Amino acid sequence: MAPTEGPLRRLLNRITSDTDQPGAPPAQSSLVARPVPPGTPPPRGRRTPSPPAAVTEHHTPPAGPAGGPPDQGVRFSVRPARSEEDRPPVTEAPSAPVADAPVPAVEWRTAGRFPAGHRALAAVGALHRAGAAEWSCHAEPGGGAVWLLSTLGPALGAELLTLHGAESWRVLPHGALAAPRGTHPGGGPQRLADVASWPRLGPVDLLTRLPPTTPDRRPRPSLSVLTTARLQPSVVRQALAFGVEVSVLPVRMRDLATGTGERQTLLLVLSSPEAVPHALVVALSALPRTAVCRPVAGCERLLLDVRLRPGVDDALLHSPVPDGEWWLAGDRTEWPPLRLEALGPPSPAPAELVGPAAEPAGAEVPHRLPDGVLRAPATPVRLVPDAAAGTAVDAVLLDDDELPRLRRYLPGRPLGEVAFLLPGPGHHLLLEPAGLARDLPFGVPLHRIGPGGCFVESGHLLAPPLPPAARARLFGLDDSCAVVCWTGGRHRFPLAPMVPAWTLWAPGDRIEVSEGLSRAGQELLDALESLVGSGRAARAPDGPTGRDTGESLERAVRLRALGDKEGAAEAFRAAGDLLEAARLYEEAALDLPEEP
Numbered sequence: 001m002a003p004t005e006g007p008l009r010r011l012l013n014r015i016t017s018d019t020d021q022p023g024a025p026p027a028q029s030s031l032v033a034r035p036v037p038p039g040t041p042p043p044r045g046r047r048t049p050s051p052p053a054a055v056t057e058h059h060t061p062p063a064g065p066a067g068g069p070p071d072q073g074v075r076f077s078v079r080p081a082r083s084e085e086d087r088p089p090v091t092e093a094p095s096a097p098v099a100d101a102p103v104p105a106v107e108w109r110t111a112g113r114f115p116a117g118h119r120a121l122a123a124v125g126a127l128h129r130a131g132a133a134e135w136s137c138h139a140e141p142g143g144g145a146v147w148l149l150s151t152l153g154p155a156l157g158a159e160l161l162t163l164h165g166a167e168s169w170r171v172l173p174h175g176a177l178a179a180p181r182g183t184h185p186g187g188g189p190q191r192l193a194d195v196a197s198w199p200r201l202g203p204v205d206l207l208t209r210l211p212p213t214t215p216d217r218r219p220r221p222s223l224s225v226l227t228t229a230r231l232q233p234s235v236v237r238q239a240l241a242f243g244v245e246v247s248v249l250p251v252r253m254r255d256l257a258t259g260t261g262e263r264q265t266l267l268l269v270l271s272s273p274e275a276v277p278h279a280l281v282v283a284l285s286a287l288p289r290t291a292v293c294r295p296v297a298g299c300e301r302l303l304l305d306v307r308l309r310p311g312v313d314d315a316l317l318h319s320p321v322p323d324g325e326w327w328l329a330g331d332r333t334e335w336p337p338l339r340l341e342a343l344g345p346p347s348p349a350p351a352e353l354v355g356p357a358a359e360p361a362g363a364e365v366p367h368r369l370p371d372g373v374l375r376a377p378a379t380p381v382r383l384v385p386d387a388a389a390g391t392a393v394d395a396v397l398l399d400d401d402e403l404p405r406l407r408r409y410l411p412g413r414p415l416g417e418v419a420f421l422l423p424g425p426g427h428h429l430l431l432e433p434a435g436l437a438r439d440l441p442f443g444v445p446l447h448r449i450g451p452g453g454c455f456v457e458s459g460h461l462l463a464p465p466l467p468p469a470a471r472a473r474l475f476g477l478d479d480s481c482a483v484v485c486w487t488g489g490r491h492r493f494p495l496a497p498m499v500p501a502w503t504l505w506a507p508g509d510r511i512e513v514s515e516g517l518s519r520a521g522q523e524l525l526d527a528l529e530s531l532v533g534s535g536r537a538a539r540a541p542d543g544p545t546g547r548d549t550g551e552s553l554e555r556a557v558r559l560r561a562l563g564d565k566e567g568a569a570e571a572f573r574a575a576g577d578l579l580e581a582a583r584l585y586e587e588a589a590l591d592l593p594e595e596p
Contacts, residue, residue, distance in 0.1 A: 110157030112166035117209030123164040125312030212307035219275030246349035256337035291330035305330040393438035419501035453482030
């Protein structure tokens with residue numbers, strides 16, 4: 001008797017027999033039953049929904065005859081049977097959008113405090129050439145000091161900042177700042193964030209802080225001139241006389257920082273096939289309220305006054321000037337940083353200008369200066385570098401930090417024997433009568449321009465130029481003081497409290513010296529007196545015989561500081577220094593005017 005088949009076995013045998021008939025078409029069943037061995041992983045490469053937990057049912061077939069094994073059936077799984085063409089395309093789930101990574105903050109590694117903004121611009125160029133690609137300048141509130149932050153390493157960055165006249169502050173971990181030793185005790189900013197919160201200065205702000213000087217001789221094929229309405233005809237006449245083409249561009253002028261003070265004016269554009277003559281550039285730059293500007297290389301819409309020499313590559317002066325505008329950076333005392341907008345196309349200037357009409361002849365009346373001129377604000381006096389200025393060193397200006405260096409440098413040198421100090425608030429004036437201060441390796445060298453004790457920084461001149469009589473009246477010069485003008489300011493030093501330089505290292509109290517004779521020495525003198533007689537016995541002097549030349553040297557220093565070389569020579573002669581007296585007599589003779 002054949003074993004009994006279960007219902008599923010009979011269904012499977014029937015499907016198999018239908019598909020195996022020769023010539024019969026394949027069954028178009030959408031399901032195919034295939035055996036799945038136990039532990040077989042699901043198929044890969046196709047995304048199919050997972051079947052329910054109970055897909056297969058296990059039926060227990062009826063028991064067979066005695067002694068025969070029961071029929072356990074075949075385990076199988078059911079899944080769709082589709083051809084490769086009918087399979088849906090596999091689509092990956094869209095990935096979640098990746099958020100933009102935050103821009104990392106610049107890590108400032110060097111910080112420096114400059115007393116003046118023009119020195120910071122020179123330091124920017126040096127730091128950039130040393131490899132610092134990022135920098136940031138900030139104006140310290142309540143003064144003219146400027147802070148410069150850089151990404152250069154602290155060792156090299158501190159040296160470059162100090163070389164350019166800055167106080168190098170140490171950047172500690174977590175953004176803390178440490179002041180230089182001996183400066184800002186308990187004051188100043190505590191963190192980098194404090195400095196970064198101050199007003200930021202761009203290249204245009206730093207350019208306007210530069211001290212004006214004489215224009216250089218670089219060829220400029222095109223220049224722009226901004227001046228007052230009264231001086232525009234004069235500028236055009238001078239340019240046409242030199243054969244330079246002049247175009248007139250109507251512009252709207254506003255303050256660059258605030259946008260206030262809007263008014264319309266004319267911008268004169270000078271152009272020449274080769275270069276605008278240097279003589280014309282110098283003549284126009286000397287006019288009051290006149291800015292002769294050149295375009296910055298790589299940023300043609302930034303106009304820079306030719307009297308400002310930044311000392312850095314033009315690539316570092318690039319500014320985001322919008323199209324249709326020009327930014328003008330000139331002398332801040334005459335023009336603030338300006339924003340210029342064109343109101344129309346340029347037009348050629350008139351070839352001939354009509355001069356002012358002649359006034360009709362009338363009765364002779366006394367003339368005087370117009371009240372508007374007399375009441376106009378005076379031009380500020382400033383110190384500017386000049387190649388034609390005197391470079392002789394007649395005195396040296398020292399600050400508090402340089403006095404310890406002077407204490408170590410002067411002992412044993414001739415300058416230490418004749419130099420005197422005039423104390424001041426933070427700055428001290430070193431004077432000497434022999435011309436030895438020129439070899440001092442630190443301090444600000446000063447040159448006496450007179451009259452009297454009027455000193456300026458060597459290589460600099462006063463602008464506008466002042467004759468001796470004007471300097472004597474404006475600075476209040478007399479025989480009791482010396483006035484010093486340097487890049488950082490001006491100060492009056494009284495000549496009375498003059499302190500010898502050797503007091504920096506000499507003891508403050510008088511040195512104790514033993515006096516008198518011992519008992520043996522007195523017996524020797526008594527024996528000598530008994531032999532040669534009391535009248536011929538040598539006796540010790542009652543007091544010191546050395547002559548104190550300090551008063552004569554002080555008088556010589558004071559007279560030489562006032563320009564009286566003949567009087568200084570007399571003081572040296574009284575002090576017993578005939579060689580220095582003869583040298584000063586020779587200088588006084590050379591200063592005398594030649595007889596006609």
